[in-house]
Amino acid sequence: MQAVKHWLKTSDSPLAKICFDLINSLRFFQVPSISLIHKPLYWLHNQLVNGWANLTRILYWTPLFKSRLNQCGSRFYLYSGMPQVLGNLNIEIGNNTRMSGISTLCGRSCATKTPQLKIGSNVDVGWQNTIAVGTRVELGDNVRLAGKVFLAGFPGHPLDPVARAQGLPETDDQVGDIVLEPDVWLATGVTVMAGVTIGRGTVVAAGSVVTTDLPPGVLAGGVPAKVIKALN
Structure with missing residues:
Protein backbone atom coordinates (compact mmCIF):
# COMPACT_ATOMS: atom_id res chain seq x y z
CA MET A 1 0.00 0.00 0.00
CA GLN A 2 2.80 2.43 0.86
CA ALA A 3 4.50 1.65 -2.44
CA VAL A 4 1.28 2.47 -4.32
CA LYS A 5 0.92 5.78 -2.44
CA HIS A 6 4.53 6.67 -3.22
CA TRP A 7 4.01 5.81 -6.92
CA LEU A 8 0.87 7.95 -7.12
CA LYS A 9 2.57 10.95 -5.51
CA THR A 10 5.92 10.83 -7.31
CA SER A 11 5.49 9.08 -10.64
CA ASP A 12 5.53 11.05 -13.90
CA SER A 13 3.28 8.43 -15.48
CA PRO A 14 0.05 9.88 -16.98
CA LEU A 15 -1.87 7.01 -15.39
CA ALA A 16 -0.49 7.87 -11.94
CA LYS A 17 -1.45 11.53 -12.37
CA ILE A 18 -4.99 10.63 -13.50
CA CYS A 19 -5.42 8.25 -10.56
CA PHE A 20 -3.99 10.79 -8.10
CA ASP A 21 -6.34 13.54 -9.37
CA LEU A 22 -9.31 11.17 -9.22
CA ILE A 23 -8.53 10.14 -5.64
CA ASN A 24 -8.18 13.77 -4.58
CA SER A 25 -11.46 14.65 -6.29
CA LEU A 26 -13.22 11.91 -4.32
CA ARG A 27 -11.37 12.79 -1.12
CA PHE A 28 -12.33 16.45 -1.18
CA PHE A 29 -15.80 16.06 -2.65
CA GLN A 30 -18.34 18.30 -0.89
CA VAL A 31 -22.10 18.45 -1.02
CA PRO A 32 -23.09 22.06 -1.77
CA SER A 33 -24.73 24.03 1.04
CA ILE A 34 -28.34 24.80 0.15
CA SER A 35 -29.59 27.55 2.44
CA LEU A 36 -33.25 26.55 2.40
CA ILE A 37 -32.33 23.00 3.44
CA HIS A 38 -29.22 23.28 5.56
CA LYS A 39 -30.12 26.29 7.70
CA PRO A 40 -33.20 24.54 9.13
CA LEU A 41 -31.14 21.36 9.53
CA TYR A 42 -28.46 23.31 11.40
CA TRP A 43 -31.11 24.80 13.70
CA LEU A 44 -32.69 21.38 14.28
CA HIS A 45 -29.28 19.83 14.97
CA ASN A 46 -28.51 22.47 17.62
CA GLN A 47 -31.92 22.03 19.25
CA LEU A 48 -31.45 18.27 19.49
CA VAL A 49 -27.87 18.48 20.76
CA ASN A 50 -28.63 21.21 23.32
CA GLY A 51 -31.84 19.54 24.39
CA TRP A 52 -30.07 16.23 24.99
CA ALA A 53 -27.25 18.00 26.85
CA ASN A 54 -29.72 19.76 29.14
CA LEU A 55 -31.72 16.59 29.72
CA THR A 56 -28.67 14.57 30.75
CA ARG A 57 -27.34 17.48 32.82
CA ILE A 58 -30.58 17.77 34.79
CA LEU A 59 -31.49 14.10 35.16
CA TYR A 60 -28.10 12.39 35.29
CA TRP A 61 -24.82 14.29 35.60
CA THR A 62 -25.86 16.88 38.22
CA PRO A 63 -27.55 14.51 40.72
CA LEU A 64 -24.77 11.97 40.22
CA PHE A 65 -22.06 14.52 41.02
CA LYS A 66 -24.00 16.06 43.92
CA SER A 67 -24.15 12.63 45.55
CA ARG A 68 -20.34 12.84 45.87
CA LEU A 69 -20.39 16.25 47.57
Whole structure:
Protein backbone atom coordinates (compact mmCIF):
# COMPACT_ATOMS: atom_id res chain seq x y z
CA MET A 1 0.00 0.00 0.00
CA GLN A 2 2.80 2.43 0.86
CA ALA A 3 4.50 1.65 -2.44
CA VAL A 4 1.28 2.47 -4.32
CA LYS A 5 0.92 5.78 -2.44
CA HIS A 6 4.53 6.67 -3.22
CA TRP A 7 4.01 5.81 -6.92
CA LEU A 8 0.87 7.95 -7.12
CA LYS A 9 2.57 10.95 -5.51
CA THR A 10 5.92 10.83 -7.31
CA SER A 11 5.49 9.08 -10.64
CA ASP A 12 5.53 11.05 -13.90
CA SER A 13 3.28 8.43 -15.48
CA PRO A 14 0.05 9.88 -16.98
CA LEU A 15 -1.87 7.01 -15.39
CA ALA A 16 -0.49 7.87 -11.94
CA LYS A 17 -1.45 11.53 -12.37
CA ILE A 18 -4.99 10.63 -13.50
CA CYS A 19 -5.42 8.25 -10.56
CA PHE A 20 -3.99 10.79 -8.10
CA ASP A 21 -6.34 13.54 -9.37
CA LEU A 22 -9.31 11.17 -9.22
CA ILE A 23 -8.53 10.14 -5.64
CA ASN A 24 -8.18 13.77 -4.58
CA SER A 25 -11.46 14.65 -6.29
CA LEU A 26 -13.22 11.91 -4.32
CA ARG A 27 -11.37 12.79 -1.12
CA PHE A 28 -12.33 16.45 -1.18
CA PHE A 29 -15.80 16.06 -2.65
CA GLN A 30 -18.34 18.30 -0.89
CA VAL A 31 -22.10 18.45 -1.02
CA PRO A 32 -23.09 22.06 -1.77
CA SER A 33 -24.73 24.03 1.04
CA ILE A 34 -28.34 24.80 0.15
CA SER A 35 -29.59 27.55 2.44
CA LEU A 36 -33.25 26.55 2.40
CA ILE A 37 -32.33 23.00 3.44
CA HIS A 38 -29.22 23.28 5.56
CA LYS A 39 -30.12 26.29 7.70
CA PRO A 40 -33.20 24.54 9.13
CA LEU A 41 -31.14 21.36 9.53
CA TYR A 42 -28.46 23.31 11.40
CA TRP A 43 -31.11 24.80 13.70
CA LEU A 44 -32.69 21.38 14.28
CA HIS A 45 -29.28 19.83 14.97
CA ASN A 46 -28.51 22.47 17.62
CA GLN A 47 -31.92 22.03 19.25
CA LEU A 48 -31.45 18.27 19.49
CA VAL A 49 -27.87 18.48 20.76
CA ASN A 50 -28.63 21.21 23.32
CA GLY A 51 -31.84 19.54 24.39
CA TRP A 52 -30.07 16.23 24.99
CA ALA A 53 -27.25 18.00 26.85
CA ASN A 54 -29.72 19.76 29.14
CA LEU A 55 -31.72 16.59 29.72
CA THR A 56 -28.67 14.57 30.75
CA ARG A 57 -27.34 17.48 32.82
CA ILE A 58 -30.58 17.77 34.79
CA LEU A 59 -31.49 14.10 35.16
CA TYR A 60 -28.10 12.39 35.29
CA TRP A 61 -24.82 14.29 35.60
CA THR A 62 -25.86 16.88 38.22
CA PRO A 63 -27.55 14.51 40.72
CA LEU A 64 -24.77 11.97 40.22
CA PHE A 65 -22.06 14.52 41.02
CA LYS A 66 -24.00 16.06 43.92
CA SER A 67 -24.15 12.63 45.55
CA ARG A 68 -20.34 12.84 45.87
CA LEU A 69 -20.39 16.25 47.57
CA ASN A 70 -20.40 16.86 51.31
CA GLN A 71 -22.40 20.04 50.83
CA CYS A 72 -23.98 21.77 47.84
CA GLY A 73 -25.88 25.06 47.81
CA SER A 74 -28.84 26.02 45.66
CA ARG A 75 -28.80 26.66 41.90
CA PHE A 76 -25.62 24.69 41.22
CA TYR A 77 -25.03 24.55 37.45
CA LEU A 78 -22.92 21.72 36.04
CA TYR A 79 -22.28 21.60 32.30
CA SER A 80 -20.36 19.40 29.81
CA GLY A 81 -20.61 16.18 31.78
CA MET A 82 -19.24 15.42 35.23
CA PRO A 83 -15.86 16.32 36.82
CA GLN A 84 -13.42 13.53 37.57
CA VAL A 85 -12.89 13.19 41.33
CA LEU A 86 -9.75 11.37 42.42
CA GLY A 87 -8.56 10.40 45.89
CA ASN A 88 -10.13 11.13 49.23
CA LEU A 89 -11.65 14.61 49.20
CA ASN A 90 -14.32 16.55 51.09
CA ILE A 91 -16.05 18.98 48.71
CA GLU A 92 -18.33 21.86 49.69
CA ILE A 93 -19.96 24.15 47.12
CA GLY A 94 -21.94 27.33 47.76
CA ASN A 95 -24.94 28.87 45.98
CA ASN A 96 -25.18 29.87 42.32
CA THR A 97 -21.89 28.24 41.37
CA ARG A 98 -21.08 27.00 37.86
CA MET A 99 -18.63 24.19 37.07
CA SER A 100 -17.42 22.56 33.87
CA GLY A 101 -17.66 18.79 33.79
CA ILE A 102 -14.38 18.78 31.87
CA SER A 103 -12.32 19.29 35.03
CA THR A 104 -10.51 17.26 37.67
CA LEU A 105 -10.75 17.51 41.46
CA CYS A 106 -8.05 15.56 43.24
CA GLY A 107 -7.28 14.91 46.90
CA ARG A 108 -3.85 13.87 48.20
CA SER A 109 -4.02 10.11 48.72
CA CYS A 110 -1.46 9.88 51.53
CA ALA A 111 -2.82 12.77 53.62
CA THR A 112 -3.28 12.11 57.34
CA LYS A 113 -6.48 14.20 57.30
CA THR A 114 -9.03 14.26 54.51
CA PRO A 115 -8.21 17.14 52.14
CA GLN A 116 -10.83 19.91 52.05
CA LEU A 117 -12.08 21.72 48.94
CA LYS A 118 -14.38 24.63 49.72
CA ILE A 119 -15.93 26.54 46.83
CA GLY A 120 -17.93 29.65 47.67
CA SER A 121 -21.02 31.18 46.08
CA ASN A 122 -21.23 32.63 42.57
CA VAL A 123 -17.99 30.93 41.52
CA ASP A 124 -17.01 29.88 37.98
CA VAL A 125 -14.81 26.78 37.61
CA GLY A 126 -13.93 26.69 33.93
CA TRP A 127 -13.06 24.17 31.27
CA GLN A 128 -10.11 21.80 31.89
CA ASN A 129 -9.42 23.09 35.40
CA THR A 130 -7.43 20.88 37.76
CA ILE A 131 -7.72 21.44 41.50
CA ALA A 132 -5.22 19.27 43.39
CA VAL A 133 -5.91 19.53 47.12
CA GLY A 134 -3.03 18.69 49.44
CA THR A 135 -4.60 19.93 52.66
CA ARG A 136 -7.08 22.71 51.87
CA VAL A 137 -8.11 24.71 48.83
CA GLU A 138 -10.61 27.51 49.34
CA LEU A 139 -12.24 29.60 46.61
CA GLY A 140 -14.01 32.65 47.98
CA ASP A 141 -17.27 34.08 46.72
CA ASN A 142 -17.32 35.49 43.17
CA VAL A 143 -14.02 33.83 42.19
CA ARG A 144 -13.51 33.23 38.47
CA LEU A 145 -11.29 30.45 37.10
CA ALA A 146 -10.88 30.56 33.32
CA GLY A 147 -9.84 27.54 31.22
CA LYS A 148 -6.89 25.26 32.03
CA VAL A 149 -6.25 26.70 35.49
CA PHE A 150 -4.16 24.46 37.77
CA LEU A 151 -4.28 24.82 41.55
CA ALA A 152 -1.35 22.65 42.62
CA GLY A 153 -1.80 22.00 46.34
CA PHE A 154 0.55 19.03 46.05
CA PRO A 155 2.94 17.92 43.27
CA GLY A 156 2.35 14.15 43.29
CA HIS A 157 6.06 13.22 43.31
CA PRO A 158 9.00 13.78 45.68
CA LEU A 159 12.01 15.87 44.71
CA ASP A 160 14.44 13.08 45.57
CA PRO A 161 15.08 11.08 42.37
CA VAL A 162 15.53 7.76 44.18
CA ALA A 163 12.24 8.12 46.04
CA ARG A 164 10.57 9.25 42.82
CA ALA A 165 11.84 6.20 40.94
CA GLN A 166 10.44 4.00 43.71
CA GLY A 167 6.99 5.55 43.21
CA LEU A 168 6.91 7.18 46.65
CA PRO A 169 4.59 10.16 47.22
CA GLU A 170 5.63 13.76 47.77
CA THR A 171 6.89 14.82 51.18
CA ASP A 172 4.82 16.92 53.59
CA ASP A 173 6.95 20.02 53.03
CA GLN A 174 5.85 20.06 49.37
CA VAL A 175 2.20 20.35 50.35
CA GLY A 176 0.26 23.49 51.29
CA ASP A 177 -3.05 25.30 51.38
CA ILE A 178 -4.25 27.45 48.50
CA VAL A 179 -6.64 30.28 49.25
CA LEU A 180 -8.26 32.52 46.65
CA GLU A 181 -10.02 35.31 48.49
CA PRO A 182 -13.36 36.68 47.18
CA ASP A 183 -13.48 38.32 43.73
CA VAL A 184 -10.18 36.83 42.50
CA TRP A 185 -9.95 36.17 38.75
CA LEU A 186 -7.41 33.72 37.33
CA ALA A 187 -7.12 34.00 33.54
CA THR A 188 -6.50 31.13 31.13
CA GLY A 189 -3.61 28.78 31.93
CA VAL A 190 -2.71 30.17 35.37
CA THR A 191 -0.93 27.82 37.80
CA VAL A 192 -1.03 28.47 41.55
CA MET A 193 1.47 26.59 43.70
CA ALA A 194 1.02 25.15 47.19
CA GLY A 195 1.06 27.56 50.13
CA VAL A 196 -0.21 30.57 48.16
CA THR A 197 -2.92 33.05 49.16
CA ILE A 198 -4.21 35.50 46.55
CA GLY A 199 -5.80 38.62 48.00
CA ARG A 200 -9.32 39.85 47.40
CA GLY A 201 -10.10 41.21 43.94
CA THR A 202 -6.70 40.41 42.44
CA VAL A 203 -6.48 39.45 38.75
CA VAL A 204 -3.74 37.12 37.48
CA ALA A 205 -2.82 37.33 33.78
CA ALA A 206 -2.99 34.36 31.43
CA GLY A 207 -0.16 31.80 31.59
CA SER A 208 1.23 33.05 34.89
CA VAL A 209 2.70 30.83 37.62
CA VAL A 210 1.97 32.08 41.13
CA THR A 211 4.59 30.89 43.61
CA THR A 212 4.15 33.41 46.45
CA ASP A 213 1.28 35.29 48.06
CA LEU A 214 -0.27 38.17 46.11
CA PRO A 215 -1.82 41.21 47.82
CA PRO A 216 -5.44 42.25 47.29
CA GLY A 217 -6.58 44.51 44.47
CA VAL A 218 -3.71 44.15 42.00
CA LEU A 219 -3.02 42.89 38.50
CA ALA A 220 -0.23 40.31 38.55
CA GLY A 221 1.45 38.27 35.84
CA GLY A 222 4.56 36.46 34.70
CA VAL A 223 6.62 33.40 35.62
CA PRO A 224 6.86 33.69 38.54
CA ALA A 225 3.95 36.11 38.90
CA LYS A 226 4.76 39.64 40.08
CA VAL A 227 2.55 42.62 40.81
CA ILE A 228 2.13 44.72 37.66
CA LYS A 229 -0.11 47.47 38.99
CA ALA A 230 -2.79 48.30 41.51
CA LEU A 231 -6.35 48.02 40.21
CA ASN A 232 -7.85 50.77 42.38
